Amino acid sequence: GDSVTQMEGPVTLSEEAFLTINCTYTATGYPSLFWYVQYPGEGLQLLLKATKADDKGSNKGFEATYRKETTSFHLEKGSVQVSDSAVYFCALRGPHSSNTGKLIFGQGTTLQVKP
Amino acid sequence: GAGVSQSPSNKVTEKGKDVELRCDPISGHTALYWYRQSLGQGLEFLIYFQGNSAPDKSGLPSDRFSAERTGGSVSTLTIQRTQQEDSAVYLCASSRVGAGPRDWPREQYFGPGTRLTVT
Numbered sequence: 001g002d003s004v005t006q007m008e009g010p011v012t013l014s015e016e017a018f019l020t021i022n023c024t025y026t027a028t029g030y031p032s033l034f035w036y037v038q039y040p041g042e043g044l045q046l047l048l049k050a051t052k053a054d055d056k057g058s059n060k061g062f063e064a065t066y067r068k069e070t071t072s073f074h075l076e077k078g079s080v081q082v083s084d085s086a087v088y089f090c091a092l093r094g095p096h097s098s099n100t101g102k103l104i105f106g107q108g109t110t111l112q113v114k115p
Numbered sequence: 116g117a118g119v120s121q122s123p124s125n126k127v128t129e130k131g132k133d134v135e136l137r138c139d140p141i142s143g144h145t146a147l148y149w150y151r152q153s154l155g156q157g158l159e160f161l162i163y164f165q166g167n168s169a170p171d172k173s174g175l176p177s178d179r180f181s182a183e184r185t186g187g188s189v190s191t192l193t194i195q196r197t198q199q200e201d202s203a204v205y206l207c208a209s210s211r212v213g214a215g216p217r218d219w220p221r222e223q224y225f226g227p228g229t230r231l232t233v234t
Contacts, residue, residue: 036225043119044206044225089158100171101146101210103223105158 006106023090140209
């Protein structure tokens with residue numbers, strides 16, 4: 001079945017460092033891909049998404065590119081801030097023909113940014 | 116406007132008791148999802164509602180789990196005879212359904228969750 005694999009955390013960085021969180025997926029057809037973020041004490045929020053190969057999703061300085069050839073959707077940010085400390089989840093949603101819109105999530109990666 | 120709300124925010128119950136968790140979706144969102152977030156299993160899909168019907172119940176872990184939705188709005192997730200492995204955060208999400216011919220569900224908005232602890 002469909003699955004998502006994320007790099008294990010926690011990831012600890014200094015402020016202004018470059019961030020990469022790796023995400024790879026296994027799916028039939030052409031899924032849509034998402035990054036969700038969960039800030040401490042808050043609910044899950046959609047960070048960015050991409051719905052077809054080579055699409056780049058971006059938001060709040062974060063970017064991820066849908067790479068079909070490597071089945072990857074790695075999250076990057078050029079300069080992290082303390083306020084980016086959170087848990088990040090990679091997720092996929094299967095294609096129209098066989099899916100009800102449910103999301104398949106990775107295990108989550110905790111990011112801690114130190115001043 | 117108001118987001119997805121869930122109640123209670125925290126629930127502690129004894130093993131063997133039944134619990135009910137409530138979700139109030141965003142007004143006008145016809146699609147509703149339940150997920151579970153636990154330490155050992157990560158974030159897992161439980162059930163999907165379109166209106167009052169549940170075309171996808173594939174994630175419910177056992178027949179102790181059930182859910183219903185009434186009036187195309189509020190949903191209740193019921194866990195009977197709770198076990199310690201049911202301890203988790205239960206998340207609800209809702210979304211609009213697209214206007215296209217396939218009625219594709221759109222972006223999901225998540226509630227804050229209910230933290231269930233079974234002692």
